[in-house]
Amino acid sequence: MSTIRVSRPKPFDCTFRVPGDKSISHRSIMFGAIARGETLVEGFLPGADCLSTISAFRQMGVDIERDSETSVRILGRGFDGLREPVQPLDVGNSGTTIRLLLGILAGTSFFSTVVGDDSIARRPMGRVVNPLREMGAQIYGRQEGRFTPLAIRGAKLTGLTYESPVASAQVKSCLLLAGLSADGVTAVREPSRSRDHTERMLPAFGVHVRTSEGEVSVQGGQSLAGTQVKVPGDISSAAFLLAAALMVPGSRVTIDDVGLNPTRTGILDAFHMMGAEVAVEQTGMWCNEPVGRVTVQADELKGIEIGGKLIPRLIDEIPVLAVVATQAAGETVIRDAAELKVKETNRISTTAQELRKLGAHVEETDDGLIISGPTPLKGGVCQSRGDHRIGMAMVIAGLGAAAEVCVEGSEAIDISFPGFSNFIEKIKCGQI
Numbered sequence: 001m002s003t004i005r006v007s008r009p010k011p012f013d014c015t016f017r018v019p020g021d022k023s024i025s026h027r028s029i030m031f032g033a034i035a036r037g038e039t040l041v042e043g044f045l046p047g048a049d050c051l052s053t054i055s056a057f058r059q060m061g062v063d064i065e066r067d068s069e070t071s072v073r074i075l076g077r078g079f080d081g082l083r084e085p086v087q088p089l090d091v092g093n094s095g096t097t098i099r100l101l102l103g104i105l106a107g108t109s110f111f112s113t114v115v116g117d118d119s120i121a122r123r124p125m126g127r128v129v130n131p132l133r134e135m136g137a138q139i140y141g142r143q144e145g146r147f148t149p150l151a152i153r154g155a156k157l158t159g160l161t162y163e164s165p166v167a168s169a170q171v172k173s174c175l176l177l178a179g180l181s182a183d184g185v186t187a188v189r190e191p192s193r194s195r196d197h198t199e200r201m202l203p204a205f206g207v208h209v210r211t212s213e214g215e216v217s218v219q220g221g222q223s224l225a226g227t228q229v230k231v232p233g234d235i236s237s238a239a240f241l242l243a244a245a246l247m248v249p250g251s252r253v254t255i256d257d258v259g260l261n262p263t264r265t266g267i268l269d270a271f272h273m274m275g276a277e278v279a280v281e282q283t284g285m286w287c288n289e290p291v292g293r294v295t296v297q298a299d300e301l302k303g304i305e306i307g308g309k310l311i312p313r314l315i316d317e318i319p320v321l322a323v324v325a326t327q328a329a330g331e332t333v334i335r336d337a338a339e340l341k342v343k344e345t346n347r348i349s350t351t352a353q354e355l356r357k358l359g360a361h362v363e364e365t366d367d368g369l370i371i372s373g374p375t376p377l378k379g380g381v382c383q384s385r386g387d388h389r390i391g392m393a394m395v396i397a398g399l400g401a402a403a404e405v406c407v408e409g410s411e412a413i414d415i416s417f418p419g420f421s422n423f424i425e426k427i428k429c430g431q432i
Ligand SMILES: O=C(O)C1=C[C@@H](OP(=O)(O)O)[C@@H](O)[C@H](O)C1
Pocket: 022, 023, 024, 096, 167, 168, 169, 170, 171, 173, 194, 195, 315, 316, 339
């Protein structure tokens, strides 16, 4: 088990580029694997979750070469070129891998099994298994297929119009991928808009995707053609470094070449609502995704109330938002975020429990958190609980604490942000 130790730095002014976007990296491998021809991915995230995606497709006979850590070449032989895996496909800790993969496996002509780690074993799979079964998928598993391990007998699928009860890009993307090998049209509606990377990337592979008010659909039988993908920096990773600037008054952080997809930028809106100065400049479009520069700094922060449509736009950033909220004057109320309970950990509980160890005032509610501030944080020992975002959030909390904070289990951070601790070291070098 590894530990990161942090203490409060002097104010700093730093400019960073963060590793590639996790959601986009997963999709680039999956779409490249079911496409015909070569796909070249630049800026790929070499985090453990995306490496799980690579290994699953290699097990199905797809030739995937790593030209460098961040540059990947996929030699796709089409959807029909996937081969029956000899061993169970192991998705490790990655919810995105398993849910999107199930959409692909459901329509193959072979048998496969899927497993993951202890966290994956607790995460709900019924949300994708049930609609896939409505399309004709044959999926078996623990507790009637609600949890891993799962077994899939590839089957002929039929298009479906599905009204998802949750705003989940994993559910939406799973069904759209299944829809590509189904007869007829597959359409997904969701209660509020989830991240739309699948809809943006499929057209680059030659797939026609229809997006109209609240509904995304694909016609079955379309094939994908290999392409080039340049992956923007991950705004979910950038969020931790931007938050660092807010934890140490007088500091400023700039992130270059970061993804600015509006379905992902909710954290910038939240920081702005709290009174931070947030400057955003779009500098380009990479593979249909807006990319640019973000700078954040603040004098004083105030508590905010958030919920509704904003939540899916910052769902993975809520632990670090809660950390920043400890330094804001008044109450920060986060509602409509019950989805946090079914992430790598129950992030409502783990965020509250870990922050309280540093003296923060945090109350758990059924669907979110209430944080009262500003509270001077004290030193202490925190745990990542095996959850990368909790580990990083507590390191950022440590930057604002009066004495040293030790974050145990920091190896979990490699899931989404390899090299994170080097960025924290650079913050020390960037002291003004
Ligand atoms: O589709 C994706 O790449 C993701 C979707 C989100 O999950 P849900 O679809 O469960 O909301 C997010 O939390 C996850 O980190 C990545």
